[in-house]
Amino acid sequence: MLKKGSKLYSILTGSCPKCHEESMYVSKNMYNPRETIHMHEHCSTCGTKYKIEPSFFYGAMYVSYGLGTAFAVAAFVISFLFLGSSLKTAFFAIIGTLIIFMPIIMRLSRNIWINFFFKYDPNAADNHKKSVESK
Template sequence: MIKKGNKLYSILYGTCPKCHEESMYSTKNPYIITDTLKVNEHCSNCNTRYRLEPSFFYGSMYVSYGVGIGFAAVAFVISYLVLNASLKTSFFAIIGTLVVFMPIIMRLARNIWINLFMSYDKSLAKK
């Protein structure tokens, strides 16, 4: 189990990178498409602003490319090497994986991006 205070905790759970107490997103479910990328303005616990500057999360597009490649590689390994599917079937497995996991990939990329610029502060966490 990943504990609070670790960047990986904030990345995987989408919590405030400073206090790890509140979700950054207005809706926890990434599959509510209209709310997938809606980020709260600030943390209600530590008052950390999530948008450090206008268009801050544009940088996460570069991260999402890498995360998407990771998901695609796993889909290929599972379909082609484990299940012995053809290359054509593996290609469709990769496309399907990227479509199904796109909301999660986008959120993970944003979580990684903001955690590159902010660190956990133990004094801000709830006791």
């Protein structure tokens, strides 16, 4: 079971890596091409800025490559080894899998990438609220 406070929770739910209270993405529907990777600028609960620097999420391409490879290998193993299809059919299964799961891979890679740089802080929301009130 996923528990707030774990990196896995933030990665799989797409929630803020610091407070785990709010989704980083504007839309829950990742299959809308305009909204797949459209993110909020910052968390409204704890104030965490998601783009630490310009082009921050370019690093997620490396994670995306690894995830895409894992999905492709899984598609090959299932279609070729378990279902006994031909290499040509297995190739098309890989292509189809990558196309169908592309939005999931894109979001997961961003979630994994941003979680390399942030640590869960259960007091983040309270600290942000206090800092806003003191201004």
